[in-house]
Amino acid sequence: MSDRLLEVEDLVVEYPVKGRRAAPLRVLKDVSVDIRAGECVGLVGESGSGKTTLGRAVLGLAPVTGGSIRYGGRDISHLSRRERRALSADIQVVFQDPYTSLNPAMTIEQILAEPLTVRDVDRAEARRRVRDLLDQVQLPADAGNRLPREFSGGQRQRIAIARALALEPRLIVCDEPVSALDLSTQARVLELFKEIQERTGVAYLFVSHDLAVVRHLSHRVAVMYRGEIVEWGDGDQVTSRPQHPYTQKLLLAAPVPDPVKQQQRRAERRRLLTAQRQAGQPAGALS
Numbered sequence: 001m002s003d004r005l006l007e008v009e010d011l012v013v014e015y016p017v018k019g020r021r022a023a024p025l026r027v028l029k030d031v032s033v034d035i036r037a038g039e040c041v042g043l044v045g046e047s048g049s050g051k052t053t054l055g056r057a058v059l060g061l062a063p064v065t066g067g068s069i070r071y072g073g074r075d076i077s078h079l080s081r082r083e084r085r086a087l088s089a090d091i092q093v094v095f096q097d098p099y100t101s102l103n104p105a106m107t108i109e110q111i112l113a114e115p116l117t118v119r120d121v122d123r124a125e126a127r128r129r130v131r132d133l134l135d136q137v138q139l140p141a142d143a144g145n146r147l148p149r150e151f152s153g154g155q156r157q158r159i160a161i162a163r164a165l166a167l168e169p170r171l172i173v174c175d176e177p178v179s180a181l182d183l184s185t186q187a188r189v190l191e192l193f194k195e196i197q198e199r200t201g202v203a204y205l206f207v208s209h210d211l212a213v214v215r216h217l218s219h220r221v222a223v224m225y226r227g228e229i230v231e232w233g234d235g236d237q238v239t240s241r242p243q244h245p246y247t248q249k250l251l252l253a254a255p256v257p258d259p260v261k262q263q264q265r266r267a268e269r270r271r272l273l274t275a276q277r278q279a280g281q282p283a284g285a286l287s
């Protein structure tokens with residue numbers, strides 16, 4: 001049996017375009033990637049490259065027009081609503097914006113208990129589980145009585161993570177979960193993601209435009225460019241010694257705290273762009 005939890009093979013996602021003869025917009029082109037149980041796979045690429053669409057396809061929220069997505073060996077590319085709902089205990093999501101992803105009218109306890117009570121967990125048990133979830137994301141027990149607006153961005157993202165953990169999923173699609181946070185909050189929330197993964201063995205598909213964020217967590221990394229995966233492999237290899245010119249540019253564009261290193265990278269980036277221009281290659285989106 002395969003040790004793959006999720007297998008995406010030759011995936012194509014297309015959106016219809018208005019106009020009778022217009023060809024559909026092909027957003028993902030034969031994308032193949034897989035995630036093992038307990039693994040973090042980072043998905044990087046610039047804005048519009050198709051990262052979110054891949055995450056949405058895994059969640060059943062994007063139209064799959066070719067290829068397949070298998071979870072635990074079962075094809076989940078075209079599930080009915082009922083089948084998809086049953087799968088939501090296994091595959092969860094944390095969205096980018098902690099300000100819009102939590103219902104502002106519900107208390108934190110109601111938000112965290114909802115997925116449990118929908119599945120007939122009794123109220124006393126749900127209350128116990130909510131306390132445990134708050135503890136897992138390092139929020140105090142009395143946070144349950146409060147509303148989302150009473151929390152900072154980082155705390156709200158902790159609540160969103162707790163909600164995703166409520167049903168003990170095996171896979172969480174994390175769609176830019178730290179990019180709306182300031183740098184020091186980002187670091188703390190990333191540590192939390194890491195700690196949860198080590199403790200629970202949950203797998204992540206971790207979407208980010210920021211190679212530094214992905215490097216911190218990912219066992220393997222896939223790099224997307226214009227709807228295709230251009231590089232895919234071991235996280236250290238891809239983020240430190242990338243082979244594809246697009247990944248090299250992505251790496252060189254990442255901010256570096258050390259100004260000397262930053263200057264070296266700028267010089268290296270200029271050399272790379274000049275070499276590409278001389279070789280007659282297109283400069284690419286990052287130039």
Ligand SMILES: Nc1ncnc2c1ncn2[C@@H]1O[C@H](COP(=O)(O)OP(=O)(O)OP(=O)(O)O)[C@@H](O)[C@H]1O
Nearest residue numbers: 015025027045046047048049050051052053054209
């Ligand atoms: N519902 C939709 N209908 C039509 N086109 C769409 C739809 N959703 C996404 N697209 C297009 O698909 C392409 C990829 O978008 P996607 O959001 O997956 O990129 P991304 O890499 O996640 O970018 P970002 O980092 O900005 O979120 C874009 O050109 C986008 O305009």
